[in-house]
Amino acid sequence: MYLADRLLLLLAALLALSHGQLHPQHNGEGHTNSSHQQVPGTGEDSPSLRIAPANTKFALRFYHLIASESPKKNIFFSPLSISAALAMLSLGARSHSQTQMLEGLGFNLTELSESDVHRGFQHLLHNLNLPSGELAMHVGSALFLNHDLPFLPKFLNETMAFYESRLFHTDFSDTVGTTQRINNHVKKETQGKIVDLVGKLSTDTLMVLVNYVYLKALWEKPFIASRTTRRDFYVDESTTVQVPMMLQDKEHHWYLHDRYLPCSVLRMDYKGDAAALFILPNQGKMKEVEEVLTPEMLMRWNNLLQKRNFYRKLELHFPKFSISGSYTLHQILPKLGFSDLFSPWANFSGITDQLNLQAPKSFHKATLDVNEAGTQAAAGTSFSSRFLSVPNNHRVLWFNRPFLVVIFSTSTQSILFLGKVVDPTEP
Structure with a gap:
């Protein structure tokens, strides 16, 4: 069977922003930007290849930190999911917070502009999500927004244009219902492989950013x-x-x-x-x-x-075999240079100018299944x-x-x- 005999690879990352409350700006459920900018083709100087060195550098820095702290444990994560989630969040950061996030991801902003970074991710995600009869891959993001908070249209439009993010408006005062809604969405998008990504949300949460990668692949030379x-x-x-x-x-x-x-x-x-x-x-x-x-x-x-x-x-x-990895990014990323991200000094005024948002928690989960048909x-x-x-x-x-x-x-x-x-x- 197609579904049973392929490799299953997937990841989900969660970022939650919290503080305060307030007034609706957008309505609709899970909408995306219908007027995407045209995505350039592939080539030696394609936007996605320009960001690849920084993404690799970040992936290995993250790996070395985890390995040094847990040398005798399995490790498995998706650097793509973490990098894409942080780059997307940087669209709402301002001043030193934005610079720190992009440089923490490995980008030299004197060689690659902020715009180049986002166009690189746009091109990368577009190519990874192209339909293929041989490879089942789904990379995506979702923003769960407090329906009472006026989010800035520029932030919402750019997250949809560059990161193909879906927007969901929800009532965060109903912590049980919202938690279930987020977990059900991630479970659905990852074909049931990532469950219970979110524990109990805090009542002051105003926005949750979720990023996920789902991949099924067949070996070119399968085992018997x-x-x-x-x-x-x-x-x-x-x-x-x-x-x-x-x-x-x-x-x-x-x-x-x-x-x-x-x-x-x-x-x-x-x-x-x-x-x-x-x-x-x-x-x-x-x-x-x-x-x-x-x-x-x-x-x-x-x-x-x-x-x-x-x-x-x-x-x-x-x-x-099958292995998995679960990581609390709010404990890991500050050790990799993201010192402002989870602190009161973080500047997310590009998301809303009404409140001082903070990112208190971030989680990442990934699973890997390897069998005779795939990896x-x-x-x-x-x-x-x-x-x-x-x-x-x-x-x-x-x-x-x-x-x-x-x-x-x-x-x-x-x-x-x-x-x-x-x-x-x-x-």
Whole structure:
């Protein structure tokens, strides 16, 4: 069946703004801007490619912080969802708060204007949401607005034009009903995979911004389910778990063994505009590999894995698993330079000039399901002299110890999902 046999990848992020109350400016439910600006085509200087380096840089900064705080735990998140949500929110920020948010996302505003950033996300989201018979992807945002507060038309129009956001007016004094409404919307948009994103809302909440990514993808070279068997997975020196281990031994794959780093890298393509890099450190060498996980290294690996001499027949053993990640962004982002965002000094006067809005909380959830039919990954630049493939004899690659996952859109060079699988039996 189409729905049952594909990879499920998705994310939802939540930002809530609160303080005060007041008067309706817009009516309607879930409306979007019908007069979208024309979105430029793809090309080497397309708007989405111009923002890709900053998005990659932010993704890895976020990853390194999470990994340093929880070195022995699974990690999985969507940097695209977090970046898009923050960039969208910056449309309503002013003065130092706006600059801090965009620079925190990795943008050099002397090289890329604020307008360039938003046009880049507009182009990126437009391309990711293009219909495809091979890849099911849905990236979207929604603003839940207090029906009594006069939101500035410029903010609402720009969020719809650049981020294709849907607008919902609701009564935040009914905290139970509004919470249920938001959770039902996210559940629907993510095909039931993200549930209960929002806990109980505060009675002074005036606006909630939700961003979600839903992705289903088929492997270009699927595994055969009947060949999956239970095998050991070595979490660390003292912990071994049993996992369903998938097997391929007649296919060619893009892979390499790094000559100077203790790891192997496998590129797995999906049908459609997506691919994945799976980075497998040698036993006990995860920290060494994480230390060199930079945008430049991802580019080198990805570029190398498009060269024919790295396309070889491989006996591949890969786990079937499901993991998830939940993150309280209001505790994480201040450590990444967003010091004003969740403080009383934040300036969101571009959203409404009636009240001093604050963003007290922000949440992010993501889940990943990998099975015989599907999975995805990152971006690249070459340096072939630094790497050697495995010897020309029987090539075997066992993903039976912790590894990294980078899932990316090939046309936009944007990381969609990033993570680390430490224990595939931990949901």
